[in-house]
Amino acid sequence: MTIPSVLYGILFSTMYGAVFHLWKGGKLSRLLLYILLSWVGFWIGHIVASILGWTFLSIGPLHLGLATLGGAIFLFVGHWLSLIKPLPAEK
DSSP states (O other), X not given: OOHHHHHHHHHHHHHHHHHHXXXXXXXXXXXXXXXXXXXXXXXXXXXHHHHHTXXXXXXXXXXXXXXXXXXXXXXXXXXXXXXXXXXXXXX
16 A cells, blocks of 8 residues: 555545535534544455455555445444434333
8 A cells, every 4th residue: 555545545534424424414423433434444345355356446556446335334334323222221
């Protein structure tokens, strides 16, 4: 990985988290959650694509296609899990 490809990855994944926040709304804590989820999912998707040798929508050494898919999966699952309310404790 080159430094420009890492910077592009950070830029794309941060943008995905910010756009998801604009779509779903919420407080600053939600924005930080979405950006973190997007970063983790993006880089896991990139690593999986590297291991499997898939080059779908690659930009140089950055496997943007699967990285975007990984970021989207993490964003949607993380958002869904954040909506679950814990049951009240029994006395």
